[in-house]
Amino acid sequence: MLEVNGLNVGFRDGRGVKEVLRDVSLRVEDGEFVSIIGPSGSGKTTLFSVIGGLLSPSSGEVRIGGRETTGETGHVAYMPQQASLLPWLTVAGNIEQSLVIAGAEKGSARKDALAWLARIGLAEYAGAYPHVLSGGMQQRVSFLRALLSPQPLMLLDEPFGALDALTRAEMQKWLLSIWEENRRSVLLVTHSIEEALYLSDRIIVLSASPAEIRDEIIVPFERPRREELWEDARFNALKGRIYRHLQTSGRKEQPHG
Amino acid sequence: MGNKKSLWSRVWPPAVALGALLACWQAAVSFSLVEEWVIPSPAGVVREAFSANVWPRLTEHTGATVGLAMIGFAGGSAAGFGLAALLHLLPGVRRGVYPLLILSQNVPIVILAPIMTMLFGYGLLPKALLVMLVCFFPVCIAMLGGLSGTDEGLRHYMRMIGSGKWTLFWRLELPSAVQSLFSGLKIAASYSVLSATFAEMLAPKTGLGGYMVLSTRGFMPERAFASAILIIMISLALFGLIALAERLVIRWRPEKGETKRHAGG
Numbered sequence: 001m002l003e004v005n006g007l008n009v010g011f012r013d014g015r016g017v018k019e020v021l022r023d024v025s026l027r028v029e030d031g032e033f034v035s036i037i038g039p040s041g042s043g044k045t046t047l048f049s050v051i052g053g054l055l056s057p058s059s060g061e062v063r064i065g066g067r068e069t070t071g072e073t074g075h076v077a078y079m080p081q082q083a084s085l086l087p088w089l090t091v092a093g094n095i096e097q098s099l100v101i102a103g104a105e106k107g108s109a110r111k112d113a114l115a116w117l118a119r120i121g122l123a124e125y126a127g128a129y130p131h132v133l134s135g136g137m138q139q140r141v142s143f144l145r146a147l148l149s150p151q152p153l154m155l156l157d158e159p160f161g162a163l164d165a166l167t168r169a170e171m172q173k174w175l176l177s178i179w180e181e182n183r184r185s186v187l188l189v190t191h192s193i194e195e196a197l198y199l200s201d202r203i204i205v206l207s208a209s210p211a212e213i214r215d216e217i218i219v220p221f222e223r224p225r226r227e228e229l230w231e232d233a234r235f236n237a238l239k240g241r242i243y244r245h246l247q248t249s250g251r252k253e254q255p256h257g
Numbered sequence: 258m259g260n261k262k263s264l265w266s267r268v269w270p271p272a273v274a275l276g277a278l279l280a281c282w283q284a285a286v287s288f289s290l291v292e293e294w295v296i297p298s299p300a301g302v303v304r305e306a307f308s309a310n311v312w313p314r315l316t317e318h319t320g321a322t323v324g325l326a327m328i329g330f331a332g333g334s335a336a337g338f339g340l341a342a343l344l345h346l347l348p349g350v351r352r353g354v355y356p357l358l359i360l361s362q363n364v365p366i367v368i369l370a371p372i373m374t375m376l377f378g379y380g381l382l383p384k385a386l387l388v389m390l391v392c393f394f395p396v397c398i399a400m401l402g403g404l405s406g407t408d409e410g411l412r413h414y415m416r417m418i419g420s421g422k423w424t425l426f427w428r429l430e431l432p433s434a435v436q437s438l439f440s441g442l443k444i445a446a447s448y449s450v451l452s453a454t455f456a457e458m459l460a461p462k463t464g465l466g467g468y469m470v471l472s473t474r475g476f477m478p479e480r481a482f483a484s485a486i487l488i489i490m491i492s493l494a495l496f497g498l499i500a501l502a503e504r505l506v507i508r509w510r511p512e513k514g515e516t517k518r519h520a521g522g
Contacts, residue, residue, distance in 0.1 A: 052417045074419025084414035088432045088509045097428060101420055129509040149418070 001185040002028040002051070002153050007060035009046055019210035020046045021057070026204055026213065028153065031183035035196035038206030039246055044189045047211070048157055051187070052076050064153055077102065077149035077184075081158045083138035085130035092117060092126040095145045102149040112148050120144065120178075136167040143175060147182065156188040160195070172198055173227065180224050193242045197221075198229055205245045214245045297479045302486070305479035314468065319487055321463040322453055325381070326495065329388020330449035334442060336389065337396030345404040346426065358398060366391045367455050374459055384456035391452040392445035399441025403434025439503040446499045450492040465491075 009021040020043040028034045038044055049055040051062055053073035061068055064075045085094045092113045099109035117126045120140055130138060139159060146154050159175075160168045176199055179186065190196050196203045197219060205215040217238060221229060229235050279299050285291055286298035293301060305311055344351040369390065373383035407430045415429050457466030465484045472480035 048417075053419075054413075054416055073416060076417065078414065078417040080410065080414050080417070082410045084411050086411065086429070086432070088435075088507075098418055101415070101424060101428070102418055131509070155417070 001030050001032070001065060002026075002187065003063040004047075004051065005061050005063070007047070007050060007062075008058045009043070009050060009055070010058050021050070022210040022212045024060075024206075024211060024213060028185050028187050030152075030185055032202065033179065033186045033188070033200045034202045034204065035188045035190055035200040036204045036206060037190055037193065037196050037242060037246070038211060039208045040191065042206045042208050043211035044206065045157070048155055048187075048189060051155060052078060074102070075151055075153070077146040077151045077154045079142050079146040079154065079156045079159050081161050083130070083135070083142040085133075085138055085141060087130055090127050090129060091122065091133070091141055094130065094141065095148065098145045099148055099150070102151060104148075104150050109148075113144075116144050116148060117141075120174075135163055136171055139163065139171060140174065143178075147178065147184065152185055154184050154186045156186060158189050158191065161191065168195075175199070176225060193239050193246075194230070196242070197235060197238055198225060203242065205242055207245075215241070217242065294476075294478065297482055302479050302482045305477075306483035306486075311480060311483070315465075315483060315487065318463060318465045318468045318484070319491070322450070322457065322465040322488070323491055325384055325388060325457070325464060326449040326453040326491065328381075328385050329453060330392050330445055330495070332385065333389035333392025333449070334396045334445055337393040337398075337441070337445075338400055338438070340393075341397045341400035341404065342426075342431075344401060345430070346422070351401075355401065358394065358401075362394060362398065366394075367452060370456055370459055373456075379460040379462065384453065384460070387456045388449050388452045391448045395444040395448065396438070396441040399437045399444070400434055403437025404430050406437070407433040435507060439499065439507070442499050443496060443503075446495040447492055450488060450495060454488050 004024060004026050007021050007024040008019070010017040010019045012018075024047065026034070026036075036044055036047070046055065050057050050070075053062070053069060053071055053075065056071040060070075062070045069075045085091070086097070089097060092110070095113035095117070096106070096109045099112065100106055104112075114123075114126055117123050122137065122140065125133060125137070130141070133141065143156075143159065146156070160171050163171060172195060179199075188196070188199065200219050203217040203219060204213055205217070206212070207214045219238070220234060221232070282296075283298050283300060286293055286296065286301070297305070306315060344354055366387070370383075370387050373387050377383035377386070411429060411433075412425065415425055420428065453464065454466035454469075457464030458470050461467030461470040465488050469481050469484040469488075472478075472484065
């Protein structure tokens, strides 16, 4: 589904070129849930911008669905950290507009939006403006908007990072229940080791700047995932393994890195 | 019901204050503290305004002033809106023009009135051009500010899902700028009446501004006061109209004082 090959990205600053990504290669298969985890400032956002086509790499290529899409936008469905619902559109209108921009037909976009809002229990908010929704509800709408987009690859950019711990746990459970019924290819960026282990099939660990791939972990737990995953000894072993990677790469982190 | 009551409670204090002020004014004239031929009494102004030979002329001039203000407001706002959109879509040109636009804010545009009259004579054209110019700048600046003040997170999201420059403009930047646009329009609405009246004073043939000048020259203070009151009313009405339009267009804003309605989850 997604292939990223030999990505190098650098930004020019006062003293020369600051390397952000160094030789990053990764794949996401059809219907696979892959997480990227790394210390803050490790270039995860840059990586997403490159995959989304907003940013052109110094070298390397991005292929989506077998076709090279380096530097081209419009090939991914996207869920940002902030819900990013347009305040002047209703909840249903927000979903509809994003689907239309992504290339869906207006009538079917409307129908899908309403049907799915009902399915996730937000039918009564279809005609409401986003500001009446709680943070968690806004993120559900934001996820739905990405899920319904016709693009087969979904990029989730720390989608629960701004939520409180309880809402966050609820949202992870909710997302998983929907995703396990509608397997899409997902690439998730997260800071949370537990979140990555709970949700993904595979975890890619990045180092601090410049970001390189440190480790790749195949998550062994069967689906549908149990909530009590943390009782499993393998869960803690993997958690320790990822934690050590993040620690050692954190050590070379710069003050504002 | 509660809303109605709060509206009433906001309206009556200034209404009482205004009434008291008018009463004092009337009393000052009635008891000959000031001479009626220096400052006319409110009742005298009303009596004169509705008299048979003044009222028809007042309505005619009011029509002219409203027309001029509306033409200028519509033309100036449209031009301001258009140029703002153009500059926003052409960042290179914007860099050259924007500083000049800001500088031009400090030019008292009414000083151009005699030049306009010199160039275009005493007809409608120079007056309309002046009002347009006056209305143009606040709309253009407010609109440009609104367009470039678009939320960066929303912009990033819209670009990630594949919006081009044009989609960004219509679907994101323009709706984001609506609120700023209305601020500019409200300023322009007030300015339009002000500058229309001023333009009429320079060529006092039609309009309330002209009528006012002629009345003062003929030393008819009641008529001058009546014109002034009508000008103020036009100005308020135009402002109110824009404010009403704003309320109708921007329906998504949370009501003042409304707390976020969290329904769990």
